């Protein structure tokens with residue numbers, strides 16, 4: 001059965017050279033029974049070919065390739081998810097039950113990642129709620145790699161006044177913008193279609209749920225965006241790569257959560273002076 005998260009993993013894996021094999025074999029094995037059409041310009045067939053090659057199976061050709069509609073597959077698998085006491089993710093096309101969590105975040109994922117179907121998203125959301133419960137959620141927040149904008153939506157709902165949500169993927173930017181409006185949080189959330197090096201602000205809290213190789217590449221830029229004494233919430237990697245990520249960022253670990261071998265951490269930036 002085609003699973004949207006796993007498909008996305010395949011896509012990211014195919015663009016990440018050295019990490020391709022690990023991600024494809026660990027996360028996508030057996031996940032893909034059909035080729036999804038990504039629409040004009042999206043290299044769906046090429047990605048699936050790479051995946052099959054890496055998995056050692058015969059590469060499907062011609063009529064073996066079944067074009068299926070991505071969005072309808074995805075809609076079928078997206079269910080209301082109670083992530084934590086206060087945070088619940090609700091498909092945009094479903095009614096919100098009034099007795100659910102304080103923050104019923106309505107999500108229309110479109111083609112973007114971040115609907116709570118992956119452990120890393122849920123772990124980040126739980127850490128955001130923990131900060132909120134401890135009275136440590138600041139007034140400004142930056143989400144690097146926002147996808148659907150789910151982390152910014154949660155932060156905004158939990159009380160953060162200004163959330164910048166950045167992605168280099170136009171699908172992420174569009175979904176984040178749409179979801180901010182759906183949740184009436186457009187006054188708090190600023191979607192940015194930018195690469196991180198073009199941003200100058202510093203924030204008391206920065207999140208990045210991005211694959212490990214990207215976290216390493218972005219390590220310096222991420223550190224530069226965090227205020228002295230601020231927090232950096234990281235996920236997107238498994239426990240086996242935790243040390244690698246912590247080494248690249250070079251700051252002490254404050255909080256840590258793990259689910260199904262996936263990890264999320266909050267690192268603490270040193271205070272200046």
Ligand SMILES: C[S@@+](CC[C@H](N)C(=O)[O-])C[C@H]1O[C@@H](n2cnc3c(N)ncnc32)[C@H](O)[C@@H]1O
Pocket residue numbers: 112113114115116120121124143144145146147148149150151166167168169172194195196209210211214218236
């Ligand atoms: C795993 S998704 C996370 C989405 C969402 N924040 C969540 O927690 O579910 C990673 C996102 O990071 C984006 N991304 C990857 N590399 C990036 C980079 N160098 N700068 C900004 N965004 C990036 C991808 O386009 C994707 O939307």
